[in-house]
Amino acid sequence: MTWRTAMERALYGPGGFYRRGESPAEHFRTSVHASGRFAGALARLLTEVDEALGRPARVDLVDVGAGSGRLLAGIAGCVPADLDRRLVLTAVELAPRPPGIPARIRWRDDLPAEITGMVIANEWLDNVPLDVVERTPDGPRTVLVDPATGAERPGPLPGPDDADWLDRWWPLREPGDRAEIGRTRCAAWAAVVERLRRGLAVAMDYFHTRAARPPYGTLTGYRDGATVPAVPDGSCDVTAHVALDACVVAGEGAGATETVLTTQREALRALGITGGRPPLDLARTDPPAYLAALTHAGEEAELIDPGGLGGFGWLVQSTGIPVPDVLSRLSEPSGTGTRTAR
Numbered sequence: 284m285t286w287r288t289a290m291e292r293a294l295y296g297p298g299g300f301y302r303r304g305e306s307p308a309e310h311f312r313t314s315v316h317a318s319g320r321f322a323g324a325l326a327r328l329l330t331e332v333d334e335a336l337g338r339p340a341r342v343d344l345v346d347v348g349a350g351s352g353r354l355l356a357g358i359a360g361c362v363p364a365d366l367d368r369r370l371v372l373t374a375v376e377l378a379p380r381p382p383g384i385p386a387r388i389r390w391r392d393d394l395p396a397e398i399t400g401m402v403i404a405n406e407w408l409d410n411v412p413l414d415v416v417e418r419t420p421d422g423p424r425t426v427l428v429d430p431a432t433g434a435e436r437p438g439p440l441p442g443p444d445d446a447d448w449l450d451r452w453w454p455l456r457e458p459g460d461r462a463e464i465g466r467t468r469c470a471a472w473a474a475v476v477e478r479l480r481r482g483l484a485v486a487m488d489y490f491h492t493r494a495a496r497p498p499y500g501t502l503t504g505y506r507d508g509a510t511v512p513a514v515p516d517g518s519c520d521v522t523a524h525v526a527l528d529a530c531v532v533a534g535e536g537a538g539a540t541e542t543v544l545t546t547q548r549e550a551l552r553a554l555g556i557t558g559g560r561p562p563l564d565l566a567r568t569d570p571p572a573y574l575a576a577l578t579h580a581g582e583e584a585e586l587i588d589p590g591g592l593g594g595f596g597w598l599v600q601s602t603g604i605p606v607p608d609v610l611s612r613l614s615e616p617s618g619t620g621t622r623t624a625r
Contacts, residue, residue: 346405373389
């Protein structure tokens with residue numbers, strides 16, 4: 284079968300990896316699990332969005348691919364009390380609602396029809412299933428995969444829509460070159476932006492741009508904190524990096540009025556995450572405070588490490604409001620981000 288079909292069944296079919304309610308923290312390390320300071324930074328961004336919206340009576344905070352719901356709860360716990368009273372928390376997640384999450388978090392398996400506020404999608408697009416194409420001596424061919432073993436063979440020519448996407452975003456030049464067709468991710472992101480009446484949408488993921496596409500693709504599996512072969516049998520997470528530059532255009536086509544594409548390192552530094560060590564004098568005057576500050580500095584350093592979580596891409600798009608000044612002047616990335624094993 285095609286990789287798109289295999290991923291869909293392995294991740295979201297009956298008994299699939301995410302349908303079982305697997306916790307991402309058991310298999311790979313995300314910014315959410317690295318530090319609560321990640322939620323704090325997003326709370327500062329949400330506060331900026333609230334001000335730009337004119338402090339409405341209701342502010343939506345929607346987490347697409349919410350996992351355990353931990354990020355939503357963390358952000359709500361960091362915003363000012365006035366905003367918290369007006370905040371409506373929605374988790375969009377196919378997995379069952381986990382026990383113990385705050386009752387105020389609404390749990391659903393599809394996007395709300397309308398959103399006024401902020402949407403976050405932290406490591407969601409990388410799990411949107413996609414097809415793989417390889418250039419052979421006879422031209423590009425859609426790759427077929429045995430879901431039980433991961434063994435591959437060339438299949439049919441890519442369809443017209445996939446061929447158009449390839450030509451624009453990931454042209455294949457040499458036999459053996461592979462591309463992961465991000466058209467499904469573009470459509471998924473456009474569906475998010477279409478529902479944003481006024482506010483901000485932020486996608487955070489490991490990524491690449493047209494200037495630095497990996498020639499052999501990025502399909503990877505994760506299980507129990509380790510990288511494993513990408514076998515779509517339901518036993519592991521199967522992911523691929525996201526062509527965020529293509530998602531930019533999809534979001535603009537869906538109504539986004541402003542866009543910033545940057546790295547997590549740049550975005551979090553702008554939001555106050557610096558990784559700066561506390562002054563040594565504090566160790567002499569208040570050792571417990573020094574140790575706490577040193578722990579926080581280590582957590583922040585992990586979040587902005589350019590070789591790890593800090594290398595993730597941030598796609599920020601707004602509708603009806605400007606992108607907050609704190610992010611609007613950030614530079615566009617030129618490299619690629621990577622996922623960090625647990």
